[in-house]
Amino acid sequence: MTTMHHADVHLITSWARQCDGIVLDAGCGPGHWTGHLTAAGVDACGIDRVSTFVHHAREVHPGTPFKVGDIDAMPYPNAAFGGVLAWYSLIHHDPNDIARPLAEITRVLRPGGSLLVGFFLGEAIEEFDHAVVRAFRWPSEALRGRLVNAGFEILETHTRTGSLASSPKPHAAIIARRL
Numbered sequence: 001m002t003t004m005h006h007a008d009v010h011l012i013t014s015w016a017r018q019c020d021g022i023v024l025d026a027g028c029g030p031g032h033w034t035g036h037l038t039a040a041g042v043d044a045c046g047i048d049r050v051s052t053f054v055h056h057a058r059e060v061h062p063g064t065p066f067k068v069g070d071i072d073a074m075p076y077p078n079a080a081f082g083g084v085l086a087w088y089s090l091i092h093h094d095p096n097d098i099a100r101p102l103a104e105i106t107r108v109l110r111p112g113g114s115l116l117v118g119f120f121l122g123e124a125i126e127e128f129d130h131a132v133v134r135a136f137r138w139p140s141e142a143l144r145g146r147l148v149n150a151g152f153e154i155l156e157t158h159t160r161t162g163s164l165a166s167s168p169k170p171h172a173a174i175i176a177r178r179l
């Protein structure tokens with residue numbers, strides 16, 4: 001079972017409950033946040049490009065819809081969602097290509113919809129090995145700038161130290177509103 005930090009549980013749950021419309025967990029992995037949100041009474045669904053994660057998510061959370069798909073080209077109509085959770089799922093994108101998933105998230109969010117992005121904090125945009133897959137740390141201000149360029153208004157930035165022995169890296173989260 002994936003460990004959920006109590007601060008993340010509080011942030012994600014309270015954010016999702018304020019979203020007006022369905023919440024998409026973009027890059028949901030095995031679906032633990034999507035399942036958690038459904039159990040908390042939020043109308044949520046998940047998408048991930050790794051089919052084994054999606055099959056696992058469907059088995060463990062049978063009441064929650066999941067799709068196999070790419071954040072860069074999502075199989076949803078425009079303005080389909082009131083919220084998009086991108087929890088450590090944009091960390092694998094090359095920073096030079098981050099505009100693509102951000103444009104796609106903007107497209108599927110209704111105007112006024114909310115985005116919550118979780119990521120590893122760094123003093124510069126820098127690459128590191130994350131569970132054998134390439135990932136990038138971001139300074140908050142750099143990611144905020146990309147979000148503004150993609151048509152978002154920044155509402156909140158949260159940071160916390162990595163208190164888990166398995167994950168000592170500092171964490172950050174940004175809540176942004178689609179204009």
Ligand SMILES: C[S@@+](CC[C@H](N)C(=O)[O-])C[C@H]1O[C@@H](n2cnc3c(N)ncnc32)[C@H](O)[C@@H]1O
Pocket residue numbers: 002026027028029030033047048049050053069070071072086087088089090092093
């Ligand atoms: C570090 S995991 C985070 C999973 C989950 N959001 C969580 O917080 O535990 C990153 C996830 O993003 C997914 N992902 C990365 N890039 C993606 C893309 N372009 N399209 C869909 N899923 C993607 C990966 O397959 C993986 O499941």
